[in-house]
Amino acid sequence: MTMEQNPSPTPGPTLNVNAAAGAAPVGTPAGTAADGSDPRLIQIENYDFFYGTHQVLHGVHLDIPERRVTALIGPSGCGKTTLLRSINRMNDLIDGAHHRGDIRIRGQSIFDPHLEVIALRKRIGMVFQKSNPFPKSIFENVVYPLRVAGVRQRSVLEETAERCLRAAALWDEVKDRLHSSALGLSGGQQQRLCIARAIANEPEILLMDEPCSALDPVATARIEELILELKQRYTIVIVTHNMQQAARISDFTAFFYLGRLIEWGPTERIFTSPKHKQTEDYVTGRFG
Numbered sequence: 041m042t043m044e045q046n047p048s049p050t051p052g053p054t055l056n057v058n059a060a061a062g063a064a065p066v067g068t069p070a071g072t073a074a075d076g077s078d079p080r081l082i083q084i085e086n087y088d089f090f091y092g093t094h095q096v097l098h099g100v101h102l103d104i105p106e107r108r109v110t111a112l113i114g115p116s117g118c119g120k121t122t123l124l125r126s127i128n129r130m131n132d133l134i135d136g137a138h139h140r141g142d143i144r145i146r147g148q149s150i151f152d153p154h155l156e157v158i159a160l161r162k163r164i165g166m167v168f169q170k171s172n173p174f175p176k177s178i179f180e181n182v183v184y185p186l187r188v189a190g191v192r193q194r195s196v197l198e199e200t201a202e203r204c205l206r207a208a209a210l211w212d213e214v215k216d217r218l219h220s221s222a223l224g225l226s227g228g229q230q231q232r233l234c235i236a237r238a239i240a241n242e243p244e245i246l247l248m249d250e251p252c253s254a255l256d257p258v259a260t261a262r263i264e265e266l267i268l269e270l271k272q273r274y275t276i277v278i279v280t281h282n283m284q285q286a287a288r289i290s291d292f293t294a295f296f297y298l299g300r301l302i303e304w305g306p307t308e309r310i311f312t313s314p315k316h317k318q319t320e321d322y323v324t325g326r327f328g
């Protein structure tokens with residue numbers, strides 16, 4: 041079914057039809073990207089995940105292309121956040137959690153016993169559903185990852201703060217109050233601050249777990265614009281419940297249901313001609 045045939049009373053999402061321009065050939069991100077980016081930067085291979093005896097992901101195979109936005113969508117509880125948090129091994133911290141299968145970044149397994157988890161997490165920034173600035177100044181929030189890494193040089197900290205705040209489209213709003221508390225910023229500004237902090241270590245990958253769910257439409261639009269800019273430099277994986285948002289900002293979409301990856305591909309195809317009925321029902325709002 042095409043969007044035009046959509047019988048749903050609500051209009052279908054506006055598609056970001058040009059988002060994948062320059063990406064892999066339509067139909068699969070596994071081809072060669074015109075801009076030289078790696079169409080398989082992150083390879084998720086036959087990945088199962090368990091909380092104790094409860095298996096929540098089943099045999100997931102997914103390639104995530106470099107410098108594109110990949111949206112993970114699906115009904116509540118289908119395992120999107122679990123998969124997202126597997127990519128930076130955040131689930132390691134949960135008692136009884138274990139997995140089978142593999143996740144590779146640039147061909148290297150993230151579970152390789154020789155790989156340091158701290159080094160892995162430096163390559164991957166994360167932004168959460170609810171903004172979580174520290175009760176510190178705006179400046180100290182942004183440079184926090186550098187402080188933790190032992191960077192003391194004032195000029196480096198200042199350059200980083202400005203670079204990241206500019207990249208997060210927040211610089212003009214805060215440049216005159218860098219040393220005021222971050223808690224005085226609006227919700228949308230706090231979320232952009234968290235994005236600035238997430239890119240302070242110059243990660244390759246940005247994981248975003250429903251970054252706009254606590255924001256009003258204006259703040260959401262700012263974050264969406266920002267995501268479209270950030271993908272020039274970063275590989276972005278975003279969990280979202282908002283179909284319009286997935287359609288607007290993502291190049292590729294992966295639809296999950298009950299812990300299984302049902303379908304994935306260029307967002308335009310997933311939204312206009314899904315191959316599976318479950319995908320079609322979900323993206324057209326018939327269940328969720």
Ligand SMILES: Nc1ncnc2c1ncn2[C@@H]1O[C@H](COP(=O)(O)OP(=O)(O)OP(=O)(O)O)[C@@H](O)[C@H]1O
Pocket residue numbers: 091096114115116117118119120121122123134
């Ligand atoms: N720390 C945990 N311990 C045990 N079970 C968990 C834990 N976190 C998640 N689960 C379970 O794993 C399953 C998948 O949860 P997950 O949060 O990954 O799904 P989701 O698709 O992101 O859901 P939502 O859209 O509601 O955030 C659910 O059944 C959930 O109850």
